[in-house]
Amino acid sequence: MVSFDGLTDLWDRLFGAQPDPPPLLVLVTAAVALVVVCTRLPWRIARNAVTIAHEGGHALAALLTGRKLRGIRLHSDTSGLTLSAGRPTGPGMVLTLLAGYVAPPLVGLAGAWLLGDNRITLLLWLAVVLLLAMLIMIRNAFGVVSLLVTGGLVLAVSWYATPQVQAAFAYAGVWFLLLGGVRPVVELQRLRSRGRMPASDADQLAGLTPFPAFFWVVVFALVNLAVLLVGATLLADPLLADSGLAL
Incomplete structure (x- = not known):
């Protein structure tokens, strides 16, 4: 049996705040994430994490809007598919489609908020819990x-x-989720302009709303850039504190 002291230690480990990271660590990890996002092979490998967040966003939005989640598929080419049942039109379907491309940076923003409070272990454990919850729906x-x-x-x-x-x-x-949320939107528009993604989230949204697909691509881009800015501000707090400029 687990002792009371063991549970107390586990609680403290999970919910306790860690020391402020060195400012250099914040800069180096940001640079590493940027390099991964901007280079072909590292991005090709790491993009799976963005796809997981993307499909998780679709799945969560479907559940929150009352749709029935049928399953999630992740593919080796870093694409994915989330299937849900419900009305093929209406706000629920619109929100479900909208959630995919904005989910990775929003997840990153939640992580930046936890890191701003130095809850590093809590962040990592929450990530494990979310991945296990998503695993149930993988097909x-x-x-x-x-x-x-x-x-x-x-x-x-x-x-x-x-x-x-x-x-x-x-x-x-x-940093990778915040920065990595921008590149898929650029790739989306590039593929759309070549006619290679006729059934993209943006095109499906265009079929459900009065707005063209390019409008939704711009929405994705603006939301992700705004979230990146806010998240970067939260993550840069140790740098600002070190320079005496913290808010």
Whole structure:
């Protein structure tokens, strides 16, 4: 049986605040995340994390708007598919389609808020819980493997790594979600302009609303850039504090 002291230690470990990270760590992790987003092969590998957040956004929006979630598929080409049942038109369907491209930076923003309060371990454990919850709805083998590998990595870091490694991992991951939310929107418009994504989220939204697909691409871009700005401000707080400019 788990002792009371053990539960207390676990509680303190989970909900306790970690020390402020060195300002250099914040800068280095931001630079690493930017390099990953801007370079071809690292982006091709790491983009799976963005796809997980994208499809998770569709799934959560579907559930919150009363739609019945049928399943989620993640593919090796970093694409994904979330199936839900309900009215094919109306606000619920619009919000479900809208949630995908804005989900990664919004998840990053939530992470930046937790990091701003130095809740690094809590952030990592919440990520594991969300990945496990999403695993229930995965309907293909690659999706299962992708979530298990991602969740296992996050769990291993949260349990075995030193506080410094945990901080570096958490900051790099949050920076990546904030920055990585912008590139898929650019890729979306590039593929649309070539006629290669006729059934994209933006095009489906155009079919459900009076606004053209390009309008929705712009909405995705503006939301993600605004979230990136807010998230970057939260993450940069140690830098501002070190320079005496913290709000």
